[in-house]
Amino acid sequence: MRPMDWRQIMMVSAVGVVCLGWLLVAGVLLRAVLGEADWQAMMALLGGRIGLLAMLWALALIPVSLLIGHLLEHYVRAPARLAMALRSALHAGVHRPVVPDGSRETRELAELVNALVAEREAMHRDMDARVREASRATELERNRLAALMSELGRSVIVCNLDGRILLYNQRARLQFRRLSRAAGWMGGAELIGLGRSIYTVLDRELVAHALENVQRRLARGAEAPSAQFVTPIASGGLLRVQMAPVQTDPESLEGDPEAVAEGSGERGHALAGFVLLLENVTEQQRADAEEDRLVARLVADGRHLASRARDVLSEPSLAVGEAIPQVGNTTEVRVLLAGFEARLEQFSRERAALLPARWSLDDMLGSELLEMLEQNIVDRLALAVSRIDCSTSPWLRVESYSFMQAVLHLVKRVHRDCGAGALQIGLVSDAPGAALELRWNSDSAPTPHLVGDWMASSVAGNGESGLSVAQVLARHGGSLELLEPTGGTVGVRLPLRLAPPQEELPQETWLRGDSRPEYYDFDLFRASARVSSLEDSRLEDLVFTVFDTETTGLDPAGGDQILQLGAVRIVNGRVLPHESFEQLVDPKRAIPAAGIAIHGITPEMVRDQPGIETVLPAFHAFCEGTVLVAHNAAFDMRCLQLAESRAGVQFDHPVLDTLLLSAVLSPEETSHRLESIAERLGLPIIGRHTAMGDALVTAEIFVRLLRLLADRGINTLAQARVASRNTYLARLRY
Structure with missing residues (x-):
């Protein structure tokens, strides 16, 4: 469908107006030269034929319109199509001959254009061949990087300072598929993709905090600075994220001063982006807790068996009155049992000393910890939870899985022993540490004996785990404290460690808030200003x-x-x-x-x-x-x-x-x-x-x-x- 060409309409209208004007001028001249009788005779002759004359005038415009259309097609539209074809070849890379069209001159011009385009394409092919030859080494390194990324056993994502994803491997795609809330057929595509924002998955404050840690270490001259934090995911588990900077020569980011940060001494560090290594640690932490439980059960069973064997050796007879066969050297057996018990005690102490090294305390935002606890208390214990108002959300150092297990166990005991049907949770932050407060409605506080029983019980709730509430809290810097009853509520306070204070850096140094959400595209490192x-x-x-x-x-x-x-x-x-x-x-x-x-x-x-x-x-x-x-x-x-x-x-x-x-x-x-x-x-x-x-x-x-x-x-x-x-x-x- 072609729209009505206004140029053709205007030209035909102009010809029609000129014709009418000529007729009017002719009429005036005739009136001037003819006598009255002759004029009246001519008017009488034309009097009934005005409509016929108008129709003849309109019909005469049809061939005029066709002629003008022909001229426009050959001398206006054909050159315009030729110009469009040239633009396509020049700017859009369209490699096809121009079809000769229009007037003879336009067709000759099209043939000359085709010859020039052919020469240009030959030059481009030659240039492309030379560029491919020159860039073969770079392409080889790029392919090696892609192969290495595909073989890595961890999820890897590379982002620029806007938080836009530049690179990710197949394991990251699979990881995001598990994180996706959409139907399974989506495969996490709504979360991950080149140019998408990583902040659809990770909180901006988490990333900003980690980047500040990295910058402080860069300023101290660290060769390979990194930062680590954990964050809850939609499925209720935990994601551990390790961050490392992507550094480059400051001169390569000329014109983008926001990406350049001052380093230590005379050396400047230009950050082009950051690398994220993601790991879902929910199952790992659950497996570690189960291992602790099994080892503790083995130790407890060994102690029980040694104690029982000592008691049997001390008994003169069985309970039914029959004599026990005499052991050749009961003293030696007792010495062996004592040595066995000493070995068990030594093993327990050495393992307890190794646990802190295995329990990595990660940086976690206080509000994130509260959200994770609220979700698990509601989902797993079916209890109502409300948030205690707090003015700040401090950064904490926490082994989130064991701490969550300890809190869930305490809440379960509070519900069972104190009849609490609804809880309030909140964070308090006082130097040098922080604490989680659990409150519930009651007229009397728990007794010290009951609190001691809570502290000695295992976080798994079955009496067999090696992780007692006391051990988990000790790892986090203290012990359970009772809160003074106020306004008909009582509660307990659980200690937490504060993350080391960070040097206050302008957030825009690291995050560009207006950023927008094949596997790699390094051109995006040069992201434009917001x-x-x-x-x-x-x-x-x-x-x-x-x-x-x-x-x-x-x-x-x-x-x-x-x-x-x-x-x-x-x-x-x-x-x-x-x-x-x-x-x-x-x-x-x-x-x-x-x-x-x-x-x-x-x-x-x-x-x-x-x-x-x-x-x-x-x-x-x-x-x-x-x-x-x-x-x-x-x-x-x-x-x-x-x-x-x-x-x-x-x-x-x-x-x-x-x-x-x-x-x-x-x-x-x-x-x-x-x-x-x-x-x-x-x-x-x-x-x-x-x-x-x-x-x-x-x-x-x-x-x-x-x-x-x-x-x-x-x-x-x-x-x-x-x-x-x-x-x-x-x-x-x-």
Whole structure:
């Protein structure tokens, strides 16, 4: 469909007006030279034929219009198409000959352009070959790094100072799949991806605290500084995170002073980002606790057997009165038993001395610890918990798993021994330490004997563990304290260690708060300064989610539903096929046969698939912090918006449409269908009429269009949206 060419309309109208003007002038001249009788005779002759004259005038304009259209086609539109083809070759890398079109001069020019383009492509191929040869060593190192990352036994994520993910290995993807709250088919894709923010998983304060630790050690001249902290995860477990800095020569970050921090002496340290090693330590800590329990049981059983053997040797007879066979040398046996008991005692002392070395105390934010305790008390003990107001959330040094086990055991005993049905928990921070307070409603405080029984009991609650409450609390710097009864409440206080004080550094030194959420892309180390809003952001700085839907029909307002969603991300001008989202959807209605012939999705394929109320929240998370891109986006966005109420999400993302952008760049073209745009840009069509196939083609088209937009001076998101809004195709509604 070609819009009405206003230039042709204006030219034809001008010819018509000129003709009318000429007739009026001719009439005036005739009136001046003809006598009255002659004039009246001529008017009588023309009197009934004015309509015929108007029709002849209009018919005369038809060949004029065709002639003007022909001239415009050959001398205006053809050169415009040639100019567009040249822009595509120059800026979008389209390598296909220009089709000669238009006037003879334009066709000759097109042939000369084809010759120049061929020479240019030959030069580029030669240059590419030389660059490949020169960069072979770098590529080899890059491949070695990729191979090393894939073989590492730990989850590795590399981020820039904005917190944007630059690199991750397969183990990290699997780790994030376990952390994901979405359905299993998402595979954690809504959490991890190049250009996504690590702060969707880790709290900014945790990262800032660790970075400050690293900087202090850098300032002291440490060669390999690192920091470590733990954080609870959605599943209720614990994630241990070790951080190391990515350093670079300060001169390589020239123009980005925020990334350069002063080091010790005369040496400066430029931080380009940080490396995170992630490990889910929930099972490890649980296994350590079970090992402690088994060893303690072995020691206890050995003591019991030795004691029983000594008692038997001291007895003159069995309980039934029969004589015990005499042991040849009872004194020697007693000496052996005493030695065995001494060995057990020595083993217990040595093992107790080794436990602190194995129990690593990690940095943990106080509020994170409280949230973890609240969740476990509610989920595992089914007791009501409320938070005691506190003004600060200190950083703590805590072995979180054993401390949580001790707290859960104490809460269980308080519920059983004191009848407490609801608890209050909170943190107090007084130098040189901190403490966790547990309060409950009661008129009398627990007796010292009861408190002593709590302290001596094992945190597993079965009397067999080697970890008593007293041992766990001693590791954290103290012992259980009773609180004075106040206002009908009593409670206990559990000691905690404060993390070492940190040098106060401006947070913006490490975190750039307005950061936006194939496996590596080191170009992102040179992240641009933060922008005030997405509208003012340069297109090259944004992360895009290119998506497509397949539906039961073309009338979403009339009840047609989404059958399939497919999406892929674009980061730093690169399409990332591995950062994708693809899912069939049960429409909960019949699929018309006419639609099956197009998209090939049958009722059997969607029968056991999740509904849109499950898929759409996962897709919304996948799109978080990105700009949405689609071809004929008005239709796809209408489909999403009609499903928002059922899914409980809202798609308020900025949207760009490749259909409208193509009309902006090629107003002379008659077709802006996906196939036509791909053909003009020299792109193959693969997987047409599948959501993922169309999303990939649209993504490749969009990357090419971005370069052409920049050539037209359209560099920001706001400029692209305004230009799209002004096209004639923007009037389409669904």
